[in-house]
Amino acid sequence: MIAKITVGTSLYGALAYNGQKVNEGEGRLLAVNRIFDDGSGHVDIARAEQDFKRFMPEQVRTRNKVIHISLNPHPDDRLTDVELEQLAREYLDRLGYGDQPYLVFKHEDISRHHLHIVSVNVDEQGRRLNRDFIHRRSRRITSELEKKYGLHPADRRQHRTDNPLRPVDTSQGDVRRQVSNVVKAVMAGYRFQTMGEYRALLSLYNVTVEEAHGIVNGREYHGLVYFSLSFSNPSATGDAGNRTGTPFKASRIGKSVGYEAVQRRFEYSKEQIRDRRLAETTRRTVAAALARTYRREEFVALLKAKGVDVVFRHTDEGRIYGATFIDHRTGCVLNGSRLGREFSANALQEHFTLPYAGTPPIPFTIAVDGQQPDTRPAVEYDEGYSSGLGLLGGDTSGAQAEEAAFERDLRRRRKKRRKGQGL
Structure with missing residues (x-):
């Protein structure tokens, strides 16, 4: 069982992120302590926030007063809701949070069900709870619980490459x-x-x-529509895929994936990639793979072994006219031309053309100024693995990034509201 611990300032953000999962049918509320629960299975987010604040003084000196924990059993551990609740309560008791107000949520939006726990780091007198060596203590507790209940021991090395996000499979239903x-x-x-x-x-x-x-009614609108695809292996073949099933308007999924949110993501990504020099890592990896082979299939395999996928686009004649590299280590998606002229579609097409197949690869040399990009995750957690912002690091790497995006969007809405009120 893997535990990931995050501390932060936004109580409402943590409650809203988990509460919306439950209210949209993607999770369940398994346990409460010192927080009102009407038993309906619905989470009243505003009421829960009020209940938490009743146990804290108005003036609290501790800045990071919110603790958000995810508990991730091994996928082979098939546990009932009662067993999951028991594990969560015992884990919190041993960690020193058993008497705190808390909510335990079960997330069911991915194939591996897991728990999220929201609590606070201060007691009723406003004193900070003991968080010394909390990650070390958490690892010891999860190991003891594994032995006590006969659970599979967590293999953290395997956890690194276990991708909880699965490609859409229309045969599984609920597309x-x-x-x-x-x-x-x-x-x-x-x-x-x-x-x-x-x-x-x-x-x-x-x-x-x-x-x-x-x-519509004289007003211009912009929107997004999502489709499921049917194809064999886009990273290897470059097949554009065939759209299947019903299209889904972004409004049916949520504002966080709508047109305006995507446009904001473009601007945010541009700043992050530029300021943190994130493209350098991908460029070096792609250059090393090109230097080893002229065979496209081998090139794709070499990159995949390093945590990079490549999606090719082809003309009807089979010529490469586009290539996009997806680096799961840094969470960056980069068209080949962004990496340099030698990685553009034309350059790659020439590189993989048959007349070159029998000759040794030409070494690529890239000037590096010695500065390494900062790929540390932005959230504070210890146990388990995070693949930068990728989805390859256990079942909460994507979820925690999603929560961070949720809180950023929440802050933007509050800021706009204050501006509208002239504050």
């Missing part, structure tokens, strides 16, 4: 929820600067997006 899970997670967890890069990323998970423009 809207599958599409929703994909687009929310990739929007929160990756950086991309154009609709083409966003579309290439979605194609890895059998989803695509189209823009919708028009005029």
Whole structure:
């Protein structure tokens, strides 16, 4: 069982993120302590926030007063809701939070069900709880619980490459929820600067997006429509895929994946990639793979082994006219031309042309100024693994990124509201 611990300032953000999952049918409220629960299965987010605040003085010196914990059993541990609740309560008791107000949520929006716990770091006198060595203590507690209840021990090395986000499979039913899970997670967890890069990323998970423009009642509107795709292996073949099933308007999924949110994501990604020099990591990896082979299939395999997918686009004659690299380590999606002229579609087409197949690869040399990009995750957690902002690091890497995006959007809405009130 893997535990991930995040501390922060936004109580409402943590409650709204989990409460909306429950209210939209993507989770359940399993346990409460010192918080009102009407037993309806619905979460009154505003009431829960009030209840938490009743146990804290108005003036609290501790800045990071909110603690958000995710508990992730091994996928082979098939536990009932009663067993999951028991695990969560015992974990909190041993960690020193058993008497605190808390809510335990079960998330069911991905194949591996897992728990999220929201509580506070201060007692009723406003004193901060002991968080010394909390991650070390948490690891010891989860190990003891695994032994006590005969659970599979957590293999953290395996946890690194276990991807909880699955490609949409129309045969499994509930396609809207599958599409929703994909687009929310990739929007929160990756950086991309154009609709083409966003579309290439979605194609890895059998989803695509189209823009919708028009005029209604004399007013221009912009929207997005998402589709599920049917194809074999887009990263290897470059197949654009066939749209299947019912299209889903972004409004049916949520504002966080709508047209305006995607446009904001473009601007945010551009700043992040530029300021943190994130493209350098991908450029070096792609250059090293090109230096080793002229065979496209081997090139794709070499990149995948390093945590990078590539999506090719072809003309009807089979010529490469586009290539997009998706680096799961840094969460960056980059068209080949962004990496340099030698990685453009024309350069790659020439590189993979048969006359070159029998000759040794030409070494690529890239000037590096020695500065390494900062790829540390923005949230504060210790146990388990985070693949930057990617979705390859356990079942909450995407979820925690999604929560961070949720809180950023919440702050933007509050700021706009204050401006509108002249504050």
